[in-house]
Amino acid sequence: MIIDTHCHLDFYKNPLEFARKYENLGYIIIGVTNLPSYFEQGSKFLTSFKRIRLSLGLHPLESDKHTKGELEKFQYFAPSTSYIGEVGLDFSSEGYKTKNKQLNSFQFAMEVISNTNKLVTLHSRRAEKEVFQILLNKKIHNAIFHWYSGPLGLIQDIADAGYYFSINPAMINSPNGRKIIEKIPPHSWLTETDGPYVEVNGRSIIPEDINLVHDYLALLRGTSKAQSINIVKNNFYKLISVISNKA
Numbered sequence: 563m564i565i566d567t568h569c570h571l572d573f574y575k576n577p578l579e580f581a582r583k584y585e586n587l588g589y590i591i592i593g594v595t596n597l598p599s600y601f602e603q604g605s606k607f608l609t610s611f612k613r614i615r616l617s618l619g620l621h622p623l624e625s626d627k628h629t630k631g632e633l634e635k636f637q638y639f640a641p642s643t644s645y646i647g648e649v650g651l652d653f654s655s656e657g658y659k660t661k662n663k664q665l666n667s668f669q670f671a672m673e674v675i676s677n678t679n680k681l682v683t684l685h686s687r688r689a690e691k692e693v694f695q696i697l698l699n700k701k702i703h704n705a706i707f708h709w710y711s712g713p714l715g716l717i718q719d720i721a722d723a724g725y726y727f728s729i730n731p732a733m734i735n736s737p738n739g740r741k742i743i744e745k746i747p748p749h750s751w752l753t754e755t756d757g758p759y760v761e762v763n764g765r766s767i768i769p770e771d772i773n774l775v776h777d778y779l780a781l782l783r784g785t786s787k788a789q790s791i792n793i794v795k796n797n798f799y800k801l802i803s804v805i806s807n808k809a
Contacts, residue, residue, distance in 0.1 A: 563588070563589075563590070563791060563795050564587075564589045564590070564753075564769050564770065564772050564773070565589075565590045565752065565753055565772070565794055565795065565798050566589065566590065566591045566592065566753065566754055566755050566757075566769045566772060567592050567683060567706055567708075567728045567752045567753065567754050567798070568592065568594055568647070568648070568683050568706070568708045568709075568728050568730075568754035568755070568756055569591050569592065569593055569594065569754065569755050569756070569757050569769070570593070570594060570595075570596075570756070570757060570758065570759065571591065571593030571604070571614070571616070572593065572595060572600055572603075572604055573757075573758055573759075574757065574758055574766070577604070577607075578607050581593070581607075581608060581611065581614045584613075584614065584769055585611050585612070585613050585614050588613065589613060589769050590613045590614075590798070591613065591614050591615070591769060592615050592616075592617055592645055592647070592681075592683065593608075593614065593615065593616045593617065594617045594619050594647040594648040594683055595616060595617060595618065595619040595647075595648070596619050596620075596621035596624045596648065597619060597620065597621070597624055597627055597628075597632055598618060598619070598620065598632050598633075598635035598636040598638075598639055599631075599632060599635060600619070601616060601617070601618045601619060601635075601639060601643075602635060602639065604616050605639075605643070615643075615644075615645050616643075616645065617643070617645035617646055617647040617648070617683060618636060618639050618640060618643050618645065618646050618647075619646070619647050619648045619649055620632070620633075620636055620648075620649050620667050620668070620671050621648050621649070621685065622649075622650050622651050622652040622657055622660075622664040622667070622668065622685055623652055623656065623657050623660075623685075625657075625660045625663040625664045625667055626660065626663070628663065628666075628667045633667070633670060636670075636671060636674065637674050640674050640675055640680075643680070644679070644680050644681060644805045645680065645681050645683075646671070646675060646680050646681065646682045646683070647681075647682055647683030647684065647706075647708075648683055648684070648685050648708065649667075649668060649671050649672075649682065649683075649684060649685065650668060650684040650685035650686050650689070650693050651664050651665065651668055651685070651686060651687075651689035651692055651693050652664065652685055652686075652687045652688065652689060653687070653688040653689040653692070654687050654688040657687070657688075658688075665692075668693075668696060669696060669700070672696055672697070672700035672702055673700060675700075675702070676700045676701050676702065677701045679703060679704060679804050679805045680704065680805060681704045681705075681706070681801060681802065681805050682697075682702055682704065682705040682706070683705075683706045683708050683728070684697075684705055684706060684707050684708055685708060686707055686708075686710065686712060687711060687712075688712075690707070690710065690711075690712030690713060690716055691712070691713075691716060693707075694716065694719070694720055694723075694725075697723075697725070698723065703724070703804070704724075704801055704804060704805055705725045705726070706725070706726045706727070706728050706752055706801075707720060707725060707726070707727050707728070708728050708754060708756065709728070709730060709732070709733065709754070709756055710727050710742055710746075711738065711739070711742065714741060714742065714745050717742065717745040717746055718745070718747070720750075721746065721747050721749070721750040725750070726750050726751070726752045726797065726801060727742075727746045727750050727751065727752065728752040728753060728754035729743055729746070729751065729752070729753055729754065729775050729779070730753070730754045730755055730756050730760055730767075730772075730775065731755075731760060731762055731767065731771050731772075731774045731775055732756070732760045734774065734775060734778040743778070743779075743782065744782065748783065748793050749793075749797065750797070751779065751790075751793055751794050751797055752794060752797055752798060752801075753772045753775050753776070753794050754772075755767045755768070755769055755771060755772060757769070762774070773787075776790040776791050776794070779793075
């Protein structure tokens with residue numbers, strides 16, 4: 563079973579055809595969005611799908627587009643879905659200039675869903691401690707740190723809080739990514755593509771490429787690929803067992 567907890571479905575060519583292909587293959591995909599208006603446009607096409615879900619997002623690198631209208635849409639659509647993302651903070655050189663606006667948007671989004679059982683997929687580049695603290699402050703129970711690249715010393719604290727980490731093939735090809743993966747306890751493993759932004763062999767990543775992650779995790783832990791797949795499957799079903807069934 564392939565589980566992709568962070569995929570930008572709407573940035574692939576022919577997104578509906580893409581989603582239908584993987585629905586028919588039995589893959590589980592959480593499609594993240596960058597703005598509530600994108601969620602509004604796409605969600606109506608996936609209502610009949612059983613394994614493909616679209617998340618309600620407020621991407622930090624899109625904070626210049628976090629208008630009053632977009633924030634109102636986030637608040638309006640939040641009760642109708644169990645999936646939130648991509649949301650978070652980016653204090654890298656790319657995002658630091660909008661730090662204050664990002665903080666306002668992320669805190670707003672987490673306040674809207676505070677004390678609910680929604681699943682949140684997070685962007686946290688160079689802002690891992692701040693994202694983690696806001697989750698705790700806003701009583702967010704179910705969260706995935708997507709493509710974590712932060713301090714090694716924070717990983718266990720995040721895992722101990724009951725949160726998860728989604729691992730993609732780009733991480734296994736990076737020395738820092740491999741160090742991070744080694745620190746993530748198996749009970750916190752999930753998988754992702756972050757497609758189409760990751761490349762594999764010179765092309766945009768596709769969900770099948772998550773097999774590369776399972777090959778690596780099996781080698782890392784001295785287990786079989788089947789065991790790696792089973793660990794991720796059990797983690798995912800444990801996570802979604804506690805979220806709302808509205809989506």
